[in-house]
Structures are given as structure tokens and as C-alpha cells.
Amino acid sequence: MPIVEKSLVTVDRTEHLEIEGIDVSGDWNSFLRSRVQVDLDVRVLDWVRSQPQGDTISRCWQCGTCTAGCCLHTDYGLTDFNPRYFIYLAQVGYEEELRKYSSTIWRCVSCNKCVERCPKGVKVEEVVHTIGSYLEATGGAPESPADRFDRAYTENLLRRGILDEADLFRTYERGEGRTMPAREMLRMGLTLLRSGRLRTGPLAHRTRGWRRFGAVLRAKLEEDERRRRESAGAVARAGGGPR
Numbered sequence: 547m548p549i550v551e552k553s554l555v556t557v558d559r560t561e562h563l564e565i566e567g568i569d570v571s572g573d574w575n576s577f578l579r580s581r582v583q584v585d586l587d588v589r590v591l592d593w594v595r596s597q598p599q600g601d602t603i604s605r606c607w608q609c610g611t612c613t614a615g616c617c618l619h620t621d622y623g624l625t626d627f628n629p630r631y632f633i634y635l636a637q638v639g640y641e642e643e644l645r646k647y648s649s650t651i652w653r654c655v656s657c658n659k660c661v662e663r664c665p666k667g668v669k670v671e672e673v674v675h676t677i678g679s680y681l682e683a684t685g686g687a688p689e690s691p692a693d694r695f696d697r698a699y700t701e702n703l704l705r706r707g708i709l710d711e712a713d714l715f716r717t718y719e720r721g722e723g724r725t726m727p728a729r730e731m732l733r734m735g736l737t738l739l740r741s742g743r744l745r746t747g748p749l750a751h752r753t754r755g756w757r758r759f760g761a762v763l764r765a766k767l768e769e770d771e772r773r774r775r776e777s778a779g780a781v782a783r784a785g786g787g788p789r
Contacts, residue, residue: 587639594636600676605666606633612660612670626650629670636677651678652690683775707753
């Protein structure tokens with residue numbers, strides 16, 4: 547597989563030359579590095595494609611429309627967040643390079659501009675999140691604060707079938723080892739009370755019939771998580787390299 551991204555060629559400067567205080571060592575020795583990648587593994591693509599949210603990855607033809615319209619990449623200057631590049635790395639199975647973006651890949655804010663503009667119907671936002679899930683499931687990415695929030699949110703929702711914002715906030719802050727100042731806590735509580743959304747503790751609502759439906763939903767989520775980790779574990783046990 548020929549390298550088509552400049553960033554894939556790591557400059558390995560082995561000497562430092564100066565003439566009258568000017569650095570003239572250059573990057574010429576980067577041309578001595580191999581221009582062909584042999585550590586590619588299509589099992590990355592197989593795993594992403596096998597997930598419900600990653601099945602459109604094969605439609606991508608690398609036009610770059612998603613990255614050009616990405617608010618993080620263009621509006622906020624986070625140039626490392628490049629949906630087209632993440633998909634490319636997963637398609638060719640360049641896992642070593644993909645792991646360099648294990649934290650950046652979760653910066654997606656799910657605005658779905660990329661999905662709306664994709665000419666091939668790729669569900670870019672879902673595919674990128676699935677690639678991030680692969681990195682997590684195979685131990686290639688540390689758990690982020692966003693992941694911990696998602697877990698706290700899901701557990702909160704599963705408890706009664708309706709979100710308890712106050713309890714969610716307390717649980718997440720406690721898990722992160724943070725404590726909101728009493729004044730700020732009071733201000734937020736009064737805001738929720740005026741909006742009629744302060745339903746917590748004994749005042750918390752419960753969706754009718756949730757005890758039975760919630761048990762079914764929890765079992766389904768646990769089954770999906772088990773299958774996801776098993777499939778990722780199979781890839782990890784098989785090892786890298788081309789197939």
C-alpha cells in the first residue's frame with residue numbers, strides 16, 4: 547500500500563548541521579525510509595463494518611467533503627480531527643497510525659454536517675464513533691471523560707426510564723473527583739426548580755411499566771457490549787499484520 551499522506555512519513559533527523567548559525571541539516575534522510583507500508587490489517591475494517599453503526603464505511607471514496615465541512619476541523623481549528631483521514635486509516639488497516647488519534651477521535655460533537663453533505667451516503671459521525679469504539683475495545687485508547695459521562699447518563703436513564711438531571715450531575719461530578727461550589731449548586735438547583743425539571747430523590751418520576759421494559763433494555767445493552775468486546779478481542783488475539 548503506497549503512502550498517500552505526508553503525515554505518514556516520520557522525519558528521522560539523525561544529524562544536526564549548522565553553517566554560521568543556520569540550520570542546514572534538512573529532512574533529506576526521510577527519503578531513505580520505506581515508502582511502502584507492510585503492517586496493514588484489514589481486520590480493522592472488518593470489525594468496523596460488522597458493527598451496526600459502522601456498516602457504511604465501505605461507501606467512502608475519500609473525497610474529503612466531510613472534513614471540509616467539519617466544524618471542529620474548519621471553524622475551531624482542530625486540524626488533527628479529520629474524519630476522512632480516520633476512515634482512510636481504518637479502511638487500509640493502518641492501526642498504528644490510527645492509535646495516535648485515540649483521544650482526538652472522540653472530540654466529535656455530532657453536528658452531522660458531514661452526514662448531510664456526504665455524496666455517498668456514509669454515516670460519517672456513526673462510523674467515526676465506531677472506529678473510536680474499536681480503539682477502546684482493543685485497549686488502544688484510554689477512557690475519556692466523555693465516555694464516563696455517557697456511562698453515567700445511560701445508568702441514570704435505565705434506573706427509571708426518565709432522566710434525573712440532578713442525580714446525573716452529582717454522580718458524574720463525584721466520579722470525576724470534583725465538587726461544585728455550594729453557591730453554584732444552589733443557582734443551578736433554583737434554575738431547575740423554576741423550569742419544573744427538578745425531579746430527583748423522592749420527587750423523581752418513573753416511566754410507566756419501566757421495571758419490566760427497563761430490564762429488557764438493560765439485557766440488550768449488555769449483550770451488545772459483550773459481543774462488541776468479544777469481536778474486538780478476537781482481532782487483538784489474532785495479532786496485527788496484513789491478511
